[in-house]
Amino acid sequence: MGQRRRNWHLWAGFLLCLLGVVSYFFLFYRWPVTRDVPWVNFLILAAGVVSLISGLRRAFGQSQEFKGKIAGPILGILSLAAVGFFCFLIFYATKQLPKSAGAPKVGQKAPEFALKDENNKEVSLASLLAAPLGNSSTPPKGVFLIFYRGYW
Amino acid sequence: MPEIQQLGVRTVAISVDSPEQSRDLSRKAGFTFEFLSDPDTTAIRAYDLLHVGAGVEGHDVARPGEFLVDSNGIVRWVNLTEDFRVRARAEQFIAQAKQLE
Numbered sequence: 624m625g626q627r628r629r630n631w632h633l634w635a636g637f638l639l640c641l642l643g644v645v646s647y648f649f650l651f652y653r654w655p656v657t658r659d660v661p662w663v664n665f666l667i668l669a670a671g672v673v674s675l676i677s678g679l680r681r682a683f684g685q686s687q688e689f690k691g692k693i694a695g696p697i698l699g700i701l702s703l704a705a706v707g708f709f710c711f712l713i714f715y716a717t718k719q720l721p722k723s724a725g726a727p728k729v730g731q732k733a734p735e736f737a738l739k740d741e742n743n744k745e746v747s748l749a750s751l752l753a754a755p756l757g758n759s760s761t762p763p764k765g766v767f768l769i770f771y772r773g774y775w
Numbered sequence: 776m777p778e779i780q781q782l783g784v785r786t787v788a789i790s791v792d793s794p795e796q797s798r799d800l801s802r803k804a805g806f807t808f809e810f811l812s813d814p815d816t817t818a819i820r821a822y823d824l825l826h827v828g829a830g831v832e833g834h835d836v837a838r839p840g841e842f843l844v845d846s847n848g849i850v851r852w853v854n855l856t857e858d859f860r861v862r863a864r865a866e867q868f869i870a871q872a873k874q875l876e
Contacts, residue, residue, distance in 0.1 A: 652860075659861045717860045720838045725823035729853055733844040736818035738789065738811040741798040746811060752846055756785050763785040764875045765845045767868060769808075770824050770837040772859070773790030774800075 630682055630691035633698050636675025640702035643667035644709045661713060668706050675702055733768070777807055778865075782872040784843070789813055791836050813837070843871050851875065 647664045651657035657664075679699060682691030727733055737747040748766070756763040779786055786808035790797070797810035811818075819825050819837040830836035841863045843852035852871045854863045 655862075655864050713860075718858045720857060720859060721824075721826055723823045723838060723840065723855050726840060726853065726855060727822060727842065727850045729850055731850050733842065733848050733850050734818070734821035735848075736813075736821060738813050738818055739794050740812070741794050741810050743794050746809070748844065748848065751785060751787060751809075752844070752848060756783065757780050759783075761783075762846065764783040765785070765843055765851065765872070767779065767784060767786040767872075768822075768842040768844060769786065769788045770819060770822065770840045771788060771790050772826070772830065772836045772839065773792035774796055774831070 627686075627690045628688060630678050630689045630695070632674050632681060633678030633691045633695050636671045636673070636678055637698040637702050639667055639671030639674060640705045643671055644705045647709070664709065668709065671702060672706065675699055779868055779872050780807065782869070782875075784872040784875060785809070786868075787811055789818060789837065791816060791819070791830065791834065841868075843875070845875060 643664050646667065647661055651661060651663050675698065678691060679695050681689040682695040686692060733748060735748050737745055740746045748768075751763075751766045753762050755761060787810075788797075788808055789811045791814050792800070792810075792812060793814060794810075794812045797812055800810070813819050816825055816835055816837070819835075822840065822842070824837045824840045826836050826838040828835060829838070839856050839859050839862055841852075841854040842850055845851050851874075854867070856862060
């Protein structure tokens, strides 16, 4: 019996599945076009799964010729876990937000508040609307309030 | 965001972070807008944006939400995402700022 060939489809598939998950956080999360719908990551993951299936078929269908009967199922399960984790995150976890039914609506008065700014100075909504904007001497036409999670 | 300021609209970011944390973030990212600190979540609750226990070590934080308030204190635009990966885009802010009288 001759030497069996390395089954690189398996390894490429596995690495693509890892890359497909990790690259979202380190790269594609940065731009809204690839963040809101992670299509680039889904393409990478799809390529990984196709390569992995091809590798498994080689390992079990052409086992005389290719290696991978042990590595194949292990890499397959790990890849599936990576894909599953990513789908859980994208389709479920990040959508778990409170309803905020009581948030102020268009046409309503915005609730007043008084909070500390970066310099520990107290700032109210009224003062934000009244204080001159930037280098100008006139107050702003309006104020965008952006609530975000922060580090805590 | 400097573009929004040129359109005459102020931008303020609000979170439970301390003034010091906000200052670090502001410096690192080079943001031109103001940061307000709401550690007791009073403003966050007034806007019904409290996300109970969603922060580090179970801290209450704000869920993302964006509002445009006009010079009379009236809300003119609300954006409440249903997925915290999906936020209002810069173009949306600019379009809304342009519509203000």
